[in-house]
Amino acid sequence: xxxxxGIRRLVVVFAALALVAGACGGxxxxxxGDAFRIAIVAPSASNDLAFSQSIxxxxxxxxxxxxxDAIEIAVSDGLFVEADAAAALxxxxxxxxxxxxxxxxxxxxLLSEIAKDFPDIAFAWGTASDTFDLPxxxxxxxxxxxxxxxxxxxxxxxxxxxxxxVVGPVDVGDASLYVNGFVxxxxxxxxxVAVNFIGSFSDVTLATEAANAHVANGADVMTGTAQMxxxxxxxxxxxxxxxxxxxxxxxSLADSxxxxxxxxxxxxxxxGLVDSIKDxxxxxxVLEINLANGGLVIEYNGSYDLPADVRQAADExxxxxxxxxxxxxx
Amino acid sequence: xxxLLTQTAIVATVAAALRLAMPLLLAGLGEMYxxxxxxxxxxxxxxxxxxxxxxxxxALELENAWLGLLVGLIVGLIMGFLNGVISxxxxxxxxxxxxxxxxxxxxxxxxxxxxxxxTPRLIDPLAKVEIPLLKSIPVxxxxxxxxxxxxxxxxxxxxxxxxxxxxxxxxLNIRAVGENPxxxxxxxxxxxxxxxxxxxxxxxxxxxAGAGIVLTTGTFQQNFTAGRGFIAIALVYFGAxxxxxxxxxxxxxxxxxxxxxxLKTLELIPVSSQDLANMAPALITVLALVVVSQRFKPxxxxxxxxxxxx
Numbered sequence: 001x002x003x004x005x006g007i008r009r010l011v012v013v014f015a016a017l018a019l020v021a022g023a024c025g026g027x028x029x030x031x032x033g034d035a036f037r038i039a040i041v042a043p044s045a046s047n048d049l050a051f052s053q054s055i056x057x058x059x060x061x062x063x064x065x066x067x068x069d070a071i072e073i074a075v076s077d078g079l080f081v082e083a084d085a086a087a088a089l090x091x092x093x094x095x096x097x098x099x100x101x102x103x104x105x106x107x108x109x110l111l112s113e114i115a116k117d118f119p120d121i122a123f124a125w126g127t128a129s130d131t132f133d134l135p136x137x138x139x140x141x142x143x144x145x146x147x148x149x150x151x152x153x154x155x156x157x158x159x160x161x162x163x164x165x166v167v168g169p170v171d172v173g174d175a176s177l178y179v180n181g182f183v184x185x186x187x188x189x190x191x192x193v194a195v196n197f198i199g200s201f202s203d204v205t206l207a208t209e210a211a212n213a214h215v216a217n218g219a220d221v222m223t224g225t226a227q228m229x230x231x232x233x234x235x236x237x238x239x240x241x242x243x244x245x246x247x248x249x250x251x252s253l254a255d256s257x258x259x260x261x262x263x264x265x266x267x268x269x270x271x272g273l274v275d276s277i278k279d280x281x282x283x284x285x286v287l288e289i290n291l292a293n294g295g296l297v298i299e300y301n302g303s304y305d306l307p308a309d310v311r312q313a314a315d316e317x318x319x320x321x322x323x324x325x326x327x328x329x330x
Numbered sequence: 331x332x333x334l335l336t337q338t339a340i341v342a343t344v345a346a347a348l349r350l351a352m353p354l355l356l357a358g359l360g361e362m363y364x365x366x367x368x369x370x371x372x373x374x375x376x377x378x379x380x381x382x383x384x385x386x387x388x389a390l391e392l393e394n395a396w397l398g399l400l401v402g403l404i405v406g407l408i409m410g411f412l413n414g415v416i417s418x419x420x421x422x423x424x425x426x427x428x429x430x431x432x433x434x435x436x437x438x439x440x441x442x443x444x445x446x447x448x449t450p451r452l453i454d455p456l457a458k459v460e461i462p463l464l465k466s467i468p469v470x471x472x473x474x475x476x477x478x479x480x481x482x483x484x485x486x487x488x489x490x491x492x493x494x495x496x497x498x499x500x501x502l503n504i505r506a507v508g509e510n511p512x513x514x515x516x517x518x519x520x521x522x523x524x525x526x527x528x529x530x531x532x533x534x535x536x537x538x539a540g541a542g543i544v545l546t547t548g549t550f551q552q553n554f555t556a557g558r559g560f561i562a563i564a565l566v567y568f569g570a571x572x573x574x575x576x577x578x579x580x581x582x583x584x585x586x587x588x589x590x591x592x593l594k595t596l597e598l599i600p601v602s603s604q605d606l607a608n609m610a611p612a613l614i615t616v617l618a619l620v621v622v623s624q625r626f627k628p629x630x631x632x633x634x635x636x637x638x639x640x
Contacts, residue, residue, distance in 0.1 A: 008420060045440070045552050047449045078440055078552055171601055179601075195601050196594040199608030203556035205353070208547040209346050209588065213595040216342035227551060230450045234548035237452060253452060 035072040036099070036274060038062075039092035041085050043104040044201065046077040048227040050247045051201075055103040055126065057248070058266035062274060065267075071274075080202070086110045093118040099277055101126070105173045111137065115283075122282040124273060126266070127174045129286050136282040138273055140266065143290035144174040144225075144246065145181025147262030147298055149328040150291075150317045151223065151244040152185020152193075154259065157310045158242055159191055159221045165214025167207050167224035167232040168197040175225045177330060178246050178262070182223055184329035185317070194219070204231035211235035233258075251301040260300045260314075268295035292322045333596045337469055343585075343592045344473035348481055349546065351577075351584030353378070353539040353555075355484045357562035358569065358576040359491055360535030363528040366495065366571055368508040368631035369417050371529065372428025374536045375559025376435020377409040381537025383439040386453065386550040387446060395456045395545045399480065399538070402545075406537015409435070410530035418525045421635035432559070440552045447550070455548040456480055480542045487535075491573040504528055508629035511636040521636045536562075561615065568619045570626035582618060586611040 038059055042052035056075055063071040074092065079085040085107055092100045093114060101124045102111045108125060112132045115123045119136055126140040155164050164186050168179050175197075183193045194214060198206040207224070208231035214222055215235060223244040224232045230253065236243045237254035245251070245261030269287035276285070289295020298314065300306060320326030333339060357374050364371045381402040389398030409431070416427045456478045465475040495501035503524050506514040511521045536559070543558075544550050561583060569575025590607050593599045599607045 007415075011420070045444060047444070048551070049450055080553070165595070171604065194595050194597050196591065197601060197604045197608070198591075199605065200556055202551060202553045204547050204549060204551045204554045205350065205543055205556070205558070206587070206591070209350060209591050210595070212346060212349075213342055213591045216338060217595050228554075230452070230549045230551055231547040234452045234455075238455075238548070253450065 035070060036066075036278065037072045037074070037097045038099045038101065038274070039074045039088075039095075039097040040076070040101045040103055041079055041088045041092070041107065042075070042077045043080040043085070043106065044078060044227045046075055048248075049250055049253060050225070050227040050229065052077055052103065052227070053248045054264040055101065055266055058264070058270055059101075061265075061267040062271050065271065066274075080106075082106065082110060086114065089114050089123075090117075093121045093123075096121070098122060099124060099274065103127075120282075122277045124270070124283075129288075131284060131286060135284055138283045138285040138287065140269055140273075140287040140289070142174045142177070142264055142266075142296060143288055144178035144262065144296070145184075145328040145330040146291045146321050147246065147296045148178040148181025148183075149185035149321065149326075150298055150314050151246075151260060151262060152182040152187075153189055153317050154306075154310050154314050155182070155221045155223065155242070155244055156186040156189035156191040157313060158259065158307075159219075161218050161220045162191050163218040163220065164191050164193045165211065165217070165219035165222040166193060166195040167210045167214070167222065167229060168195065169201045169226035169228065170199060171197045174247075178225050180330045181328040182244075188329075198228070200228065201226045202228050204228045207231040208235055215239045215241055249299050251299075251303065255301070255303045257304070258301045259304050259306060260298050263297050263299045264289060265295050265297055268293055291318055334592065334598065339592055339596065340469060341473045343588045344470070345477070346588035346591060347581065347585040348474065348477055348485075349584070350587050351580040352481045352484045352546075353543050353558055354562050354565055354580035354583055355577055356487070356535045356539035356542060357559055358565040358580055359484075359487055359573060360532035360539070361563050361566045362491070362569070362571055362573065362576055363504065363535075364413075364525075364532040365566055365632055366508045366629055367504045367525045367528040368511060368629055368634065368636070369413075369525050369529060370424040370428065370633045371413055371417070371431075371532055372425055372560075372563065373409075373413065373431025373435065374428075374532075374562055375555050375557070376432035377406050377413075377533050377536035378540030378543070378555045378559045379435040379439040379553070380409060380540070381406040382540030382544045382554060383442055383550060385537075385541030386544040387442075389453045389545060390447065390451060393454070395454060398453075398545055399456070399541050402537045402541025403534050404537070406533040406535065406540070407530055408533070409537065410533020411526070413533060414526040414529045417529065417635065418522050421637070424633050424635075436553060443550060443552065450549055450551060452548050453545075456545045478546055480538075480545065484542070485577070488573045488577045495573070500524075500527075505629075507636075508631055511631050511634075515636070515638055521638075525636075561612075564615065564619055567628070568615065568622050570622065571629065575622075579615070579618070583611050583615050586614050 046056040076088040211232035385398040385402030461475040565579035568579040
């Protein structure tokens with residue numbers, strides 16, 4: 001009994017020390033008063049080669065452009081539990097950040113409440129198009145169907161079996177847009193596309209099995225979206241199946257089979273948002289990145305030898321979408 | 331519907347069912363040992379995540395999936411020992427401490443991944459092993475006997491566990507400690523040592539389950555287990571704390587998941603119905619759990635810490 005008590009005391013002391021150490025070891029410095037401070041709350045890792053990485057890359061690009069002294073960044077990632085995200089958003093607002101970004105469709109309800117409590121702080125919600133009629137909230141979204149359509153056209157031309165597989169998370173937001181655009185692009189060119197929304201953003205096992213099923217069914221080209229898609233890319237790599245990426249450039253994952261990726265360049269619209277906040281307009285804007293404004297870019301994998309006719313068809317599709325002569329069908 | 335009955339589709343579904351059942355079976359068997367000895371471990375998911383991360387990192391750096399599996403097993407063993415300290419020596423409330431282990435595993439695995447590895451990279455998974463002769467059996471042969479070795483190992487653990495629990499002194503001790511620890515103690519069986527050992531076995535297998543997932547999908551992602559550790563715990567109840575029962579539960583869950591995946595691939599479930607279909611594995615398992623748990627009772631000392639003389 002005595003020995004147990006001794007161990008218990010030790011554990012309690014150790015835990016208390018760990019908590020204090022954790023609290024002290026925070027990332028945010030006071031910073032100098034002139035820097036524009038941006039905080040990002042994201043649901044997955046900031047280097048997930050997908051959703052969360054896109055916003056962190058964008059704000060970092062803005063910082064590079066405007067100067068490291070002009071922009072200060074704080075990131076809280078991996079917050080897929082909403083209570084944690086709410087605490088982070090509120091914490092940043094209380095710390096007086098100039099722009100607090102909630103990068104996740106699931107954060108909508110949280111932002112609508114928190115933004116009301118801090119009318120002098122600018123908030124941004126992505127990917128979404130609802131600002132809750134609050135003057136200090138902006139929303140940003142991606143016309144992911146546009147790049148999806150272009151990649152769907154390419155996928156169809158590159159598929160020898162005519163059989164294409166899609167691995168998606170949940171049928172919402174930009175995932176839904178991307179998949180719809182992709183399916184339309186591919187079916188317009190005559191291919192059969194099987195779509196599997198696995199119902200989760202993180203279940204790598206299911207994403208892998210979805211890809212396995214597509215491959216067993218004869219698919220020789222695949223695409224997918226959201227962070228669990230890494231598993232599907234692995235299957236594509238092992239089976240020599242071509243892959244189209246979205247949200248971030250996924251060529252580094254599997255250099256030999258990634259054809260291209262639709263990369264999100266949020267900085268195209270967010271730098272304008274930063275400027276208008278500096279000028280005093282805290283919110284009210286609904287921003288969209290698309291092919292026309294350069295917020296969506298098809299980045300081709302240099303290591304993959306893309307046939308010239310496929311590239312031409314893609315360029316024509318991009319031009320057609322930009323000038324309005326082609327529709328993504330969504 | 332006829333597309334589902336083609337050989338390709340059947341083979342794909344059965345093979346996928348076994349692959350999906352593997353981590354549930356490993357983690358479930360591990361949890362079963364602990365629960366048979368009277369300790370509830372809700373932290374299985376955390377151990378899977380940690381075992382999975384270290385397996386991934388080892389396989390990435392040393393380019394050897396087997397070494398990765400070994401490291402995942404060792405990490406699981408250590409976590410099992412830690413569970414022993416928390417549940418047996420410190421006699422913590424087992425439900426709450428288990429959740430603590432889960433959160434610890436989730437946070438630490440993610441932190442280590444961010445700091446040490448950074449961006450996701452693919453690794454070479456464990457090789458597939460084709461069993462000669464057996465793989466030539468029509469339909470079943472290709473689906474069952476061309477799996478990766480860890481799948482065979484998981485299923486071989488079932489008869490092994492049956493033998494351990496029912497035919498060895500150690501198994502007798504486990505069962506005695508789980509039903510009536512005071513009586514076992516009075517007969518000279520060390521309750522604490524038995525529980526430590528079952529928890530370490532549980533940790534070993536949970537670490538193996540996490541390693542199994544990363545070494546077959548070839549990648550690591552934050553929270554990659556996506557709740558499968560908790561499903562494994564439910565399967566122990568479903569399986570009435572018996573190895574065969576846990577295996578049947580894992581196969582049921584794996585098969586329903588594989589079937590839903592195959593139906594979606596064959597475009598037999600439209601996108602609009604996929605949300606509903608995705609609920610099927612969990613729903614069916616819950617229903618089965620309700621039916622089965624009416625008939626079987628848990629080990630009498632489950633969740634109750636043991637103190638000699640009190």
